[in-house]
Amino acid sequence: xxxxxxxxxxxxxxxxxTRWPIAEAEAARRLLAIDAESRALLDDVIxxxxxxxxxxxATLDTALVGRVMSATRVPHAGRRLWGGWQPLIPxxxxxxxxxxxxxxxxGYDNGFGRAEDLDLxxxxxxxxxxxxxxx
Numbered sequence: 001x002x003x004x005x006x007x008x009x010x011x012x013x014x015x016x017x018t019r020w021p022i023a024e025a026e027a028a029r030r031l032l033a034i035d036a037e038s039r040a041l042l043d044d045v046i047x048x049x050x051x052x053x054x055x056x057x058a059t060l061d062t063a064l065v066g067r068v069m070s071a072t073r074v075p076h077a078g079r080r081l082w083g084g085w086q087p088l089i090p091x092x093x094x095x096x097x098x099x100x101x102x103x104x105x106x107g108y109d110n111g112f113g114r115a116e117d118l119d120l121x122x123x124x125x126x127x128x129x130x131x132x133x134x135x
Contacts, residue, residue, distance in 0.1 A: 001027035006038050015045035 001009075006028055009020070017025045031038050 001031050003031070003035060003038050003041075006031050007041060010041065010045045015042055015049050 001024075009024060009028065013020050013024075017028055020028065032042060
């Protein structure tokens with residue numbers, strides 16, 4: 001491992017060599033043993049990691065966490081029978097399904113009558129059937 005590769009690995013993996021893959025950590029340790037500039041770079045990265053960790057570590061305000069959790073709690077008594085799946089399906093989708101079902105049913109029941117079916121069959125088969133020649 002050379003210094004440029006070591007620097008790139010430091011930027012990606014951080015300064016804690018124990019979190020690196022074993023082979024890369026061993027190569028980094030061999031480089032650190034012979035290169036003073038790499039050791040200085042590692043010290044800078046460790047110092048930056050420590051500063052970021054110290055700045056981002058905050059204690060939790062348990063009272064605030066309790067207020068947030070109680071505000072987001074949903075009471076069970078207010079749920080309706082269909083309250084579990086209703087938010088998953090928009091009302092518009094249910095309306096479209098209902099209209100499509102009614103339209104299919106109306107079209108199926110009141111479609112072509114018997115005479116129109118015979119005319120259509122006569123046209124398709126080439127036979128000489130018509131409404132005037134119905135049995």
